[in-house]
Amino acid sequence: MKMKHPLAVGAALLTLCPASIYAAEPQRLVLYDVPREALYTHHNDDFTVRVRVPGGEWRDLYEYEVKVDLDKPQSASMVYFDMGGPVEVAVKKNNGDVRRVEVRPHSVGLKAKLVGSTAYFTLTKPAKISVEFDGDRLHNLHLFANPVETERPDPKDPDVIYFGPGVHKLPEGQETFRIPSGKTVYIAGGALVQGGLEVRDAENVRIIGRGIIDRPGRGVLVAMARNVDIDGIIVRNPRHYTVLCGQSTGLTIRNLTTFSAQSWSDGLDHMSCSDVRIDDVFLRTSDDSIAIYGARWEYRGDARNYLITNSTLWADIAHPINIGIHGNPKKPEVLENITFRNIDVLGHDEDDRNYQGVMAITDGDDNLVRNLLFEDFRIDSIEEGMLFNFRVVFNEKYSHSPGRGVENVTIRNVRFKGGDISRPVIAGHAADRMVRDVTIENVTVAGKPLKREDIDIGPFVQNIVVKP
Numbered sequence: 001m002k003m004k005h006p007l008a009v010g011a012a013l014l015t016l017c018p019a020s021i022y023a024a025e026p027q028r029l030v031l032y033d034v035p036r037e038a039l040y041t042h043h044n045d046d047f048t049v050r051v052r053v054p055g056g057e058w059r060d061l062y063e064y065e066v067k068v069d070l071d072k073p074q075s076a077s078m079v080y081f082d083m084g085g086p087v088e089v090a091v092k093k094n095n096g097d098v099r100r101v102e103v104r105p106h107s108v109g110l111k112a113k114l115v116g117s118t119a120y121f122t123l124t125k126p127a128k129i130s131v132e133f134d135g136d137r138l139h140n141l142h143l144f145a146n147p148v149e150t151e152r153p154d155p156k157d158p159d160v161i162y163f164g165p166g167v168h169k170l171p172e173g174q175e176t177f178r179i180p181s182g183k184t185v186y187i188a189g190g191a192l193v194q195g196g197l198e199v200r201d202a203e204n205v206r207i208i209g210r211g212i213i214d215r216p217g218r219g220v221l222v223a224m225a226r227n228v229d230i231d232g233i234i235v236r237n238p239r240h241y242t243v244l245c246g247q248s249t250g251l252t253i254r255n256l257t258t259f260s261a262q263s264w265s266d267g268l269d270h271m272s273c274s275d276v277r278i279d280d281v282f283l284r285t286s287d288d289s290i291a292i293y294g295a296r297w298e299y300r301g302d303a304r305n306y307l308i309t310n311s312t313l314w315a316d317i318a319h320p321i322n323i324g325i326h327g328n329p330k331k332p333e334v335l336e337n338i339t340f341r342n343i344d345v346l347g348h349d350e351d352d353r354n355y356q357g358v359m360a361i362t363d364g365d366d367n368l369v370r371n372l373l374f375e376d377f378r379i380d381s382i383e384e385g386m387l388f389n390f391r392v393v394f395n396e397k398y399s400h401s402p403g404r405g406v407e408n409v410t411i412r413n414v415r416f417k418g419g420d421i422s423r424p425v426i427a428g429h430a431a432d433r434m435v436r437d438v439t440i441e442n443v444t445v446a447g448k449p450l451k452r453e454d455i456d457i458g459p460f461v462q463n464i465v466v467k468p
Helices: none
Strands: 002-004 020-024 027-031 047-052 064-068 074-083 087-093 101-104 113-115 118-123 127-133 141-147 160-163 166-169 176-178 184-187 191-194 196-200 203-209 212-214 220-223 226-231 234-236 243-246 249-254 257-259 268-271 274-279 282-285 290-293 303-315 321-323 334-348 359-363 368-379 388-392 405-416 425-427 435-445 461-467
Touching: 027 047, 047 074, 047 141, 064 257, 074 234, 074 257, 087 141, 101 118, 118 127, 141 257, 141 282, 196 203, 268 303, 290 303, 290 334, 321 334, 321 368, 359 368, 359 405, 388 405, 388 435, 425 435, 425 461
Parallel strands: 002 166, 074 141, 160 184, 166 191, 176 196, 184 203, 191 212, 196 220, 203 226, 212 234, 220 243, 226 249, 234 257, 243 268, 249 274, 257 282, 268 290, 274 303, 282 303, 290 321, 303 334, 321 359, 334 368, 359 388, 368 405, 388 425, 405 435, 435 461
Antiparallel strands: 020 027, 027 074, 047 087, 064 074, 087 118, 101 127, 113 118, 127 141
16 A cells, blocks of 8 residues: 655554464564555565464565675565564575575574475574575575564654554655654554654654665664664665764664665764664664764764674675774864674675774774774674774875874674684874774684784784783
8 A cells, every 4th residue: 555654744644554463372473564565566586484483373474675785786585573482484495406504693593404495493582684595695585583562652642653554655845754852753564664764953752663664865864863762673775874873962773674785875874973872783784884983074073982782784895893984183083982792793895905894993084082892793704804903094085184093992702703804904193193002802713813913013003912
């Protein structure tokens, strides 16, 4: 059914195609219908995916097409559902012979049983995984099993902007759905919102649900805002950023998933933002998955207090993590107190050595970057790139000056499966623009400890400690 959002904000849209709910106490399984008008335009027939409560009836899922990998965009697949107890999954590859199947990230601990061309496994808790047949990571299945929703706001509440199941298009002449202060935006499972959301000069906004922001210019813009929560949504192939946050404080992003396959289609980018919490996200991007900068464009100010946890990053192009390249040399800024913890990296591929690094600090524009922790990383695949790249640089393409320095960085408990990659780099720029106080502890490559002699340590570097 084709629907248009009648107003920019405040309109209540009725639920037209309710979620399909199958219950077998004490377990629940929640499936979402695709809008009829998108049934054929959004489908990928590479796989047939079914789920069931153990011992129950098999139910078909809708396999969405998603584009991945900017080098040569490919059609992969995505399914999603909610679970409140164990769920059995069957994934059939519809074309070609099958010899093996792999479920990543390996930290989830799932081993699939292959019977003919169908892989079977059981989920005991929510998970975000990639199911890959015969090592094919460009035409794989992404499966997102969410916890059952605990909150579905009242569509009639005047403080709720409700996108029910169906297709929602922007009003004529409008570039985004603009969200004012105090609103809860609910995107129901089975909804396709074909336009980005904009939270500008606003506070106390929530964007929640199980639905999809479908091929927007940008998924969500948070600009000059305070206290914004984003929870549970999927962003399917934005032309640029999934979430762009500029000069804002108090941003929380949970359980968000995204795919991108165009130039400058970063995942979560932050310019001059502070007090940011990111948890349980799955980002497959064709540019930086998570970026933290100082000033850029109209946004100004320091960047402080970031906690990113329990997430999966997959950069088909560029960095999974990039920090520091943009700032304001006329009024130098500080980027500090940044922690990444319990992170799976499923891919990193970058031809240009200047933009390599699973963990990259590319300090430019007179930024001072300090007090960073990268802890408990599991890196599965680096096609072309390096583990880390910590430099004070002058990037002629994107920066106006080199950075002021990088201080107090710790990398702890990092495991890389192994492969032919570039050597990690640590380098300063000048005597007054140094990298100092870097601790590398319990980092292994193919099961062997990373040693100091495995790292390219350049000039203007002070106090590098490598521990087994």
